[in-house]
Amino acid sequence: MKMKFKKIVSVLAAAAVVSSCIPSAYADDPSLIFPDTLLGEYTDSLSFSEAAPTEDETDTEIPEANWHMGSETDLSSSIYPNDSAAFIYEYTGTSPYLQIPTTLKGYNVGIIGASAFTDKTLLSGVIFPNTVTSIYDGNVTEDASDCRYWRYKTGPGAFKNCTSLSYVKLSSNLTNIGNYAFYNCYSLNSISIPGKVTRIGSYAFQNCSGLQSLSIPDNVTQVEAYAFANCSGIRSLRLSNNMTKISSSAFYGCSGLTSVTIPSRVTSIGDYAFSNCYNLSSITIPSNVTSISDTAFSNCYNLTIYCTRGSYAERYARSYGINYRYIAKPVITKAQGQNGQVALNWTAVSGATNYAVYYTVGGKWYNAGTRTTNGMYVRNLRNGTRYGFAVKAYVNGSWSGVTSADIVYATPSASGTTTAKPRITKVVPQNGQVALNWTNVSGATQYAVYYTVNGRWTLAGKRTTNGMYVRNLSNYVMYGFAVKAYVNGSWTSVSSSDIVYAAPTAAKGEYIENGFNDLTYLEENGIDFVDVAPTVR
Known part of the structure; x- marks a missing residue:
């Protein structure tokens, strides 16, 4: 028989998604999915949990075979715990393709015991019912005084040494994959780990060399030692965003891996975690990682570590002579408060295929959306x-980091989308200096004064009042002057009509009308100068 099961792909809800009437430069890209909407309490490292920008549903096809429905005749079981579920402790049948029934002895099948299918070398395929919640740990010694349950409490591993097993369909309600569960199942060529799984035990898939790709769902918080050791066929690996550590030897000997991205919540990488991954050429390590074993990447001869500047990963790479490169980050250049909204621009990052925009209010972070452009x-x-606003870039399969220094603040204002600009009202050339005055702007907390000469702009200083002496100028040299106001978290713009010109002179000069039209430098750079939150002097 032939059946198709569609893999469940978890799509995180995206509230506060920006949608209406966006100019073409900021048009929505419908091919993108959105990262988490509610990101939790703020921390300095801002460990957002984004998935890759695209993720497709895939079909898992059950192979055509003579599938046998198991029964009490060939599945030995008992009732546990508290007489609420049946657990299977031994399979005595000979059919190579087994469908485990939903019930045995009148109870839902809930547990697969630690020796249930051990050494069944002819077993080729297994389908779990969705009532199963746990595959028990193998090689665990328990108190066997309760003789009814000893068979499932101890054992080598539920499917250990099932060397012909090539197909497994796990229960959608499975939460635990125990120690040695599929140890030495080297014919297993794919495994779809259900979204409710929280733990993958030690040695669970060790020596499953036939696996070609692996996606660990985000509910998984524990991937224990040697869980995927010597899975040499894995070419593609996606780790759970909720993992906090990479356990010792978890991916030891996964020689097919070429690239790995460590999730942003991981803080430590254990002994031999990726040792003998001979073809691993790039690994992205987030700034949250503060501990890496000296053997974590032993025998990874061509490895380059991608990290943020000043991070522990950079220091580690330097200490052990490993090549490293910095992960570039987008920098917000504009955050303009408007009526019920804020307009953002940021610098482009080379190689970025996507940008994720976040905002914070009331101590929580939210995803505003994703863009392929920089606005x-x-x-x-x-x-x-x-x-507060932050932007992350998606480059080479991973998201750039964000720290508190990257956050820019702005306040939406009902006054509309156009903020008044300061207008220079007086320019008085003096000996080696020029005296400036300008109009006040409502809501401005600071003014930045700039001057230009020979095609270059220079910040003269910042003031909280509407006047300034621009000093240390050369007499008889023509200077252009412009003033910007800091209002609601952003700087006002400057156009050619806002610039006035004057030349300092040894004698008191007069106001010089503007009329200089060489604005090449201004147009190329947008007079963005040093648009950062001001420091009041």
Whole structure:
């Protein structure tokens, strides 16, 4: 018989997604999925949990075979725990393709015992019912005083040494894959780990060299020692975003791996974790990682570590002579508060295929959406409320990091989308200096004064009042002057009509009308100068 089961792909809800009336430069890209919407309490490392920008549902096809429905005749079972579920402790049948029944002895089958299928070398395929929640640990010595249950409490491993096993369909309600569960099942060429699994035990898939790809769902928090050791056929690996450590030898000898991205919540990488992964050429390590064993990457001869500047991973790479490269980050260059929204721009990152935009308010982070360009309107915000914004780039299969220094703040304002600009009202050339005055801008907390000469712009200083002496200038040299205001978390813009010109002179000069039109440098650089949150002087 032939049946198809569709793999369940978990799609995280995306509230606060920006959608309406976005200019073409910021158009939505429908091919992208959104990372987590609610990101939890703020921490300095901002360990967001994004999936890759695209993820497709895949079909798992059950092979055509003479599938045998198991029964009490060939499946030995008992009732445990608290007489609430049946556990299977031995398979005595000979059929190579087995479908485990939903019930035995009138109870739902809930547990696969630690010796249930050990050494069944002719077993080629198994289908679990969705009532099964756990595959018990192998090679565990328990108190066998309760003789009814000793058979499932001890054993080598549920499917250990099932060397012909090539197909397994696990229960969608499975939460635990025990120690040695599929040890030495080297004919197993694929495994779909259900989304409810939280633990993968030690040696669970060791020596499963036939596996070609592996995706560990985000509910998994524990992948224990040697869990996938010597799975030399794995070419593609996706780790759970909720893992906090890479256990000792977890991926030892996975020689087919070429690239790995460590999730952002991981803090440590254990002994021999990726040792003997001979073809591993790149690994991305987030800034949260603060401990890496000196043997974690032994015999990874061509490895390059991708990390953030100043991180523990960089220091580790330097100490052990491993090649490393910095992960580039987008820098927000504009955060302009508008009516019910904030307009963002950021620097492009070479090789980035996607950007994820986040905002924070009330101590929690939210995903505003993803873009393939370097600009976005974050809409549906509350006027008068201060928001923080951060952007991450997706490069070479991983997201760049964010620290507190990357966050830019802005406040939406009901006054509309256009903020008034300061207008220079007085320019008085003096000996080696020029005296400036400009109009006040409502809501401005600071003003930045710039001057230009020979095609280059220079920040003269910042003021909280509407006047300044620009000093240390050369007499009889023509300078252009412009002023920007810091309002609601962003700097106002400057155009050619805002620039006025004057030449310092040994004698008191007069106001010089603007009319200089060589704006090449201005147009190329947008007079963005050093647009950062001001430091009040």
